[in-house]
Amino acid sequence: MTSATKKHIYIYSPSGAVRDKAAFRRGIARLKTLGHEVEVDEAALLRHQRFAGDDATRLAAIGRAAASGADVALISRGGFGISRILADIPYKAVAKAIGKGTQFVGISDFTALQLALLTKTGAISWAGPALCEGFGPAGVPDMADGHSHGEQGGPDDIMEACFDDLISGQGEGAGWRQHRENFASTPNLIAGKAVSKRAGEDFSIHNATLWGGNLAVLTSLLGTPYWPEIKGGILFLEDVGEHPYRIERMLTQLLHAGVLARQKAVLLGQFTEYKLTPHDKGYKLQTVVDWLRSQLKTPVLTNLPFGHVPTKVLLPVGASTDLVVEGRDALLFWGHPH
């Protein structure tokens, strides 16, 4: 796959230190193979403790990304490090850059910057890949069908197509099929107060603010000045390495705080890399989903292709979005948010 248009992509590290430098190099090579000009921030590979440089260094890197004039500012990786610099991020500079056409793309710890940016400026950024995990996987795409989903090696085909849609200005939406469990034991499935009282009924939502990201990072902003008070929105969530009881505790905090009930829909993405134990005795992620639905009138959809997985879509955080649900199929549509 070669991109239709050559773009300027700026790589920087606002969070954790790059651990897998080979993946970093492969990611840059891949973006160049796709036809892009890649500019690497001077601090992208620095390390201070577990961070990609100390706090001042990472703040300066965010500033350089905003000043780069690039078409896309892409994080090298997530990790941890945004929370502690939230008070000093140059939000206005980032928002101004976005206004001039620089798309900020990232995932995981980057959720904190995205939501704080939305809170402070209303600017739209993209939940999507990071360089290392997205473009850095070893191997080449499977040539048999011209597609790869990460398993055979190389970057995921769908993610790259969505990324190409974004940078070429073609991206307008994302569709997926929900888990079958949605349509089994849970009577109030997709039966939202705001949209429909009848279980399993098709529905659609118009002009709702799409927002969300990593559940742990998002929840860690609740009660702070960086929390976007979004009502009537579409909230998407994903996480990695969190046991279902922790996922439940975080969702319960959002539930008790009234956050979930104020949304028109909650979209659960991919929750991966946790281990159930013998002590769980049947308690699992679906238990949490079922319980959440029993507490909430807002429809809870599953299986959004977003998270710490190769196959994921890019989602505009803060964009006015439509959601159409027909049976198990769901479609997000945001037109041209930028």
Next chain:
Amino acid sequence: MTSATKKHIYIYSPSGAVRDKAAFRRGIARLKTLGHEVEVDEAALLRHQRFAGDDATRLAAIGRAAASGADVALISRGGFGISRILADIPYKAVAKAIGKGTQFVGISDFTALQLALLTKTGAISWAGPALCEGFGPAGVPDMADGHSHGEQGGPDDIMEACFDDLISGQGEGAGWRQHRENFASTPNLIAGKAVSKRAGEDFSIHNATLWGGNLAVLTSLLGTPYWPEIKGGILFLEDVGEHPYRIERMLTQLLHAGVLARQKAVLLGQFTEYKLTPHDKGYKLQTVVDWLRSQLKTPVLTNLPFGHVPTKVLLPVGASTDLVVEGRDALLFWGHPH
């Protein structure tokens, strides 16, 4: 050690299912050896998935503990399960029982009930042991010096002395010695806006509300109707199995929410059972403490003997308390809160 007075102790399970039934039995035997009458709730050993019975069962158990007329209502263990039943806990019945002399004691997940109870009723409960981890350790106290700190087997001597103080109405305070790091590299150590501007200066605080508990559980209440809005208090925190970056993320949430700055002191207890990784490259718990102090004028004390460790004091959550700091030595004094 034999208690001066025989007391009625009620054992119940509001959170996770009891896994170590031998520890449960040893704990009961130990309390009987200390001279107490022990009553075991009918659902104390039930299991539903990872919980000690389903939600209705655990709510009923809390109600029975409140109706027991016991001197102490002691949880069997922590785990997880309070968050999801917060809306239905019989707070008034628990507060009424406390008013009639039943002391509610627990730790870990129990923090959620304690803080919600404080929020809803102002009633004081005790952060302290759970039956299994506190009184259930195998072995007998070391007879050489008549003391045990859990290592040689058997329940911890200091914890049992504090428990005895509580039930005999003698408990009036707790003292400890802070980590030496407090008095080294951190210039604004115990230099609180409210108390002192000079590093290392002795200070005292009077009539402040003592509150806190497990950091993860406490933080999971922020933004919800179960969060106690305590100003000018003394906040104590502990946790288990949380990497320092997660501890930092939670403390940062409390910092950004203004919670820490509104307290007169923050007491860090024991943070245990986490693993640093090669990626941390020198980032450790002390890094988090140092960073927190650089962001905060409120004094941050360390090494409070409370947490998921054998040697711990009992602390009255919600009680008016004095704190006296002289050099490395700190003393909490609450007189007779009940």
